[in-house]
Amino acid sequence: MRVGVVHGPNLRLLGRREPGVYGTATLDEIDARIAALADELGVEIETFQSNHEGELLDHFETVADRVDGFVVNAAALTHTSVALRDALAGVGRPFVEVHLSNTAAREGFRHHSFLAPVAAGVVYGFGVDSYLLGLRGLVARLGTSARSGAPHD
Structure with missing residues (x-):
């Protein structure tokens, strides 16, 4: 099983960007923790970060044939990008939307996600x-789909 982990805009600033909101872990530290868990679960991961919406769209299209699903922190694009929603729905791979902070407890504009309605789950x-x-x-969902013979996309 192979999972793409995608980080959106401004996430390279983690560790120094608003630590009271996002914590003190850097993106490299987050990727290391994801890699350690992936190893424990027997899953290959492929990570990617971009501050550019078009690069994220191209990335999903490019890697969809070699991954079984995605873990996506689209950051602010979650609340603004119909194009990102359409790309994720269009590549036919399940994904989990993730955010470090509790977006429901933040500014009103962060309460809506264009991705959540097409996501397998949100954390x-x-x-x-x-x-x-x-x-x-995501791994549990993909494993269940594989065991049942059901398509996971």
Whole structure:
């Protein structure tokens, strides 16, 4: 099983960007924790980060044939990008939307997600553990689909 982990805009600033909201872990530290869990679960991961919406769209299209699903923190694009929603729906791979902060407890504009209606699940508010819970949930879903013979896309 192979999972793409995709980080959206401004997430390279983690560790120094608003640590009271996002914590003190850097993106490299988050990726290391994801990699450790993936190893424990017997899953290959492929990580990607971009601040550019078009690069994220191209990435989903490019890697969809080599991954079984995605863990996605689209950051602010979650609340603004219909194009990102359409790309994720269009590639036919299940994904889990994740966020470090509790978006429901933040500014009103962060309460709406264009991605959630097409996501397999959403995890937010648990800091770095949001990614780990999202990966566990996606792997469980993909494993269930594989065992049942049902398509996972």
